[in-house]
Amino acid sequence: MATLRDMVRTYRYVGPPDVHAVAANVTVLREAGDLDGVAGEEAFTFVVDLDGLLRIAPRRSEHVACAGGRDVRAAGEVAFGRGAGGWTVTYASNQSTGYCPDLPSWHALADALDRAGIGRPDGFTEPFVFRRCPACGALNVVREEVYVCALCDADLPRRWNVD
Numbered sequence: 001m002a003t004l005r006d007m008v009r010t011y012r013y014v015g016p017p018d019v020h021a022v023a024a025n026v027t028v029l030r031e032a033g034d035l036d037g038v039a040g041e042e043a044f045t046f047v048v049d050l051d052g053l054l055r056i057a058p059r060r061s062e063h064v065a066c067a068g069g070r071d072v073r074a075a076g077e078v079a080f081g082r083g084a085g086g087w088t089v090t091y092a093s094n095q096s097t098g099y100c101p102d103l104p105s106w107h108a109l110a111d112a113l114d115r116a117g118i119g120r121p122d123g124f125t126e127p128f129v130f131r132r133c134p135a136c137g138a139l140n141v142v143r144e145e146v147y148v149c150a151l152c153d154a155d156l157p158r159r160w161n162v163d
């Protein structure tokens, strides 16, 4: 049986084309010390790039800018706190309407955090379930297991289908 880890894949940008050109102030997190002087109270936009590296940028940055316009393995928002054991993730979501990543993208983020020596929870603290409506094409965020399009009431598929 396939595990969630086997479902790690790459995601291409599906948002509006005009934000590609916007540059982001990106920090690449290769080790926990890269957060020193960068992380504070605010959450960050993040992506995990095709090399498996975690890239963060100020929260209002577009994910596609954080990714340099490339495909990603994960995208969302992340916040860090500093405890006795060093830096750790206090919040993580896959909220990115630019890439709409599926839940197994967590493993790409988890692997990047583990390599950098940054503490983490066991999954997204705020998971988002993205689906494209097969009838009207609208992008939906599924709430409370209700797989129905918010615009046209059509049924949404159980499987991730945004691309």
Ligand SMILES: [Zn+2]
Pocket: 133, 134, 135, 136, 137, 138, 149, 150, 151, 152, 153, 154
């Ligand atoms: Zn619809």
